[in-house]
Amino acid sequence: MLSVHTSPLHQPGTGDAGGMNVYIVELAKRLAVLGIEVEGWWSAQACVTPWVKTHSWAGHYDLVHSHYWLSGHVGRLAAERWGVPLVHAMHTMAKVKNAGLADGDTPEPAARVLGETQVVRAADRLTANTGKEAEDLLRHYDADPGRVAVVHPGVDLERFRSDARGVEAGRAVARSRPGLPQDALIPLFVGRIQPLKAPDVLLRAVARLLAERPRLRERIVVPVVGGPSGSGLAEPEGLQKLAARLGIGDVVLFRPPVGQDRLADWYRAASVLVMPSHSESFGLVAVEAQACGTPVIAAQVGGLPVAVRDGVSGVLVPGHDPADYARALYGFADTPARSARMGEAAIRHARSFGWASAADVYTAALLRRGSGSGVLHEGRLR
Numbered sequence: 369m370l371s372v373h374t375s376p377l378h379q380p381g382t383g384d385a386g387g388m389n390v391y392i393v394e395l396a397k398r399l400a401v402l403g404i405e406v407e408g409w410w411s412a413q414a415c416v417t418p419w420v421k422t423h424s425w426a427g428h429y430d431l432v433h434s435h436y437w438l439s440g441h442v443g444r445l446a447a448e449r450w451g452v453p454l455v456h457a458m459h460t461m462a463k464v465k466n467a468g469l470a471d472g473d474t475p476e477p478a479a480r481v482l483g484e485t486q487v488v489r490a491a492d493r494l495t496a497n498t499g500k501e502a503e504d505l506l507r508h509y510d511a512d513p514g515r516v517a518v519v520h521p522g523v524d525l526e527r528f529r530s531d532a533r534g535v536e537a538g539r540a541v542a543r544s545r546p547g548l549p550q551d552a553l554i555p556l557f558v559g560r561i562q563p564l565k566a567p568d569v570l571l572r573a574v575a576r577l578l579a580e581r582p583r584l585r586e587r588i589v590v591p592v593v594g595g596p597s598g599s600g601l602a603e604p605e606g607l608q609k610l611a612a613r614l615g616i617g618d619v620v621l622f623r624p625p626v627g628q629d630r631l632a633d634w635y636r637a638a639s640v641l642v643m644p645s646h647s648e649s650f651g652l653v654a655v656e657a658q659a660c661g662t663p664v665i666a667a668q669v670g671g672l673p674v675a676v677r678d679g680v681s682g683v684l685v686p687g688h689d690p691a692d693y694a695r696a697l698y699g700f701a702d703t704p705a706r707s708a709r710m711g712e713a714a715i716r717h718a719r720s721f722g723w724a725s726a727a728d729v730y731t732a733a734l735l736r737r738g739s740g741s742g743v744l745h746e747g748r749l750r
């Protein structure tokens with residue numbers, strides 16, 4: 369596995385560390401269970417490329433799996449030198465990102481588009497998180513449909529789970545420890561603070577809600593968990609200023625990124641997770657929250673319509689108008705029991721994701737190259 373852009377060992381939820389880091393760790397864990405030995409190379413591209421060039425690793429690896437286009441470049445080189453197949457996961461695509469830019473976001477450069485196009489051509493298999501991502505690969509990058517495989521990412525269900533006594537009881541426990549009010553409406557935001565994730569839309573929606581229902585102010589808490597990433601208006605300080613300007617500074621709780629065990633407590637404590645993202649290749653936090661029994665209000669973009677079952681495990685909102693998010697929030701404010709009801713369905717939905725077909729992609733890539741029979745044999749791919 370190659371990840372030269374960011375290390376899976378970094379704390380996700382801030383800077384360049386996000387879902388991809390978690391994805392790589394979870395995928396490696398699943399493959400290990402299947403008896404596939406995974407070695408990871410995480411470093412800056414400038415360090416890894418000479419390492420690939422100067423060391424003879426031929427015969428050591430059966431296959432290279434690169435993540436994100438920067439690793440794809442190293443992956444191309446490594447796969448060619450070592451005579452093994454290349455499997456590549458884009459995670460995000462410049463052309464898709466540029467089509468859904470938020471105000472304050474900088475467009476991805478042409479060099480990235482070119483680099484991605486080269487990696488798409490070189491890869492024996494491309495893994496896509498959803499059918500939509502597979503379509504984007506064909507439409508925007510002219511990928512060979514025979515080489516694209518959809519692999520839904522899974523989340524750690526041991527860590528992200530509801531309380532054994534039920535969703536409602538679990539919520540009460542999760543709220544008691546940090547001293548959150550038991551009867552409060554708690555819409556939670558989790559993720560890297562950047563314009564693309566649109567935490568500002570949540571704040572504007574809350575301001576609208578409170579303008580129309582002033583008494584709700586007594587029983588609403590809006591936690592925003594995550595750290596700065598990139599630049600733009602949605603940086604934490606910018607968000608804090610926005611909250612103050614909107615007159616809701618007293619109900620928003622800004623929290624730095626936390627480890628996933630603590631994050632699971634935040635999910636369990638929340639009434640609903642809100643993801644108004646402008647673009648999202650999958651949205652792991654949506655599945656993590658649902659696995660904890662918390663429904664999700666999400667923008668109808670990217671992989672979110674797959675991650676969230678509209679009307680069942682959450683609510684999908686077309687566009688980014690705060691008024692629409694405020695309306696979706698009313699539903700949870702007016703009928704608190706809805707949170708627990710949808711939460712039960714959310715658990716079932718989250719459990720439907722997993723890495724079931726991940727190893728099949730490797731088998732197919734090996735077969736394409738004619739590198740042996742491509743089946744699992746004594747713990748190694750042959």
Ligand code: UDP
Pocket residue numbers: 379380381382385386387388390558559560593594624625626627628631650651652653654656
């Ligand atoms: N995350 C975390 N701690 C935080 C905030 C986020 O560990 O305080 C993790 C979260 O559990 C999830 C990942 O960061 O697995 C974010 O992934 P997602 O796909 O939602 O978004 P991305 O960062 O890839 O855009």
